[in-house]
Amino acid sequence: MAAIGIAIRIGALFVMYMISNPKILSLKNPEDAETLKMTVFDKKSYNTNKIAVAPAESNEKLAAGAI
């Protein structure tokens, strides 16, 4: 009984590993991937897309007196 319980728990741990794997998650579960977009894509795309674009826009607006 304890052995079956432990085996099931090992199965649960394995599934936890699977669901916390970003590649599997973003392919199979779009809803969760959307939730995690910030953390998943932070390291690669945040600097190039968000930081590089956003300050430029705000500088232009600042210069035009919009802000």
Place this chain on the structure above:
Amino acid sequence: MDFILKVVQAIFFGVICIILYYEKGNTFEEIFQNNQGVLFFFVMNTGFSYVFANVNIFNFERPVFIRERLSNTYTTSAYYAGRTAAVLPVEIFTCFLFLVIGYFPCNLDNSAGVFFKSLLALELCAFMSSSFGLFLSTVFSDAGVVMALVPVLIIPFLLVGGFFVPLETVPKVYYPFEYLSMFRYGFEGMVYAQYENNPLVFNGQATNLIGTRYNFEVHIFLLRLLSQLY
């Protein structure tokens, strides 16, 4: 708060158990049915409670767990170990509380050895049920889907628990459920602990139920070991 709710739940079901099974019964069949009923009620209530409790807990934690895991706050194994360490003592305690409240007034064997063997069987049933609940909650991400599926997945295990149908007559198609049923192993353990050395006595006549009414070998190794030691 969660701990208090579980304690209240254990007390509530313990009291229900006392109300239902306090009367011993007047005939041999009544006594037998009462004892069998109370033992299966212990197992059934424990099984259902712990499956549902674990299904709910992880589904609420899931988005936070995934987010924190992907930001490398902790590893999956650390989360799993921490969660188990937090939940397991509560489960052990509430299971113990439930049995302490419900066991003694219900005309079962009051000796310490039998009680602790029954407790062992019930704790193992709780452990297996919580494992099953945890597994289901990790497999299905939607709480609503899990809540709808759990009864469907649990009832087959319940039916081959040894109470509703004799295990010898279960068709082969059903064997996987039989061998994975926490209710079956729990009930076997409880019955074995109760009647292994104690025949049911009525009107001065002792009837040994193991081997006559219950034709099964107990599968809990620890219980067999304890029975040989004590």
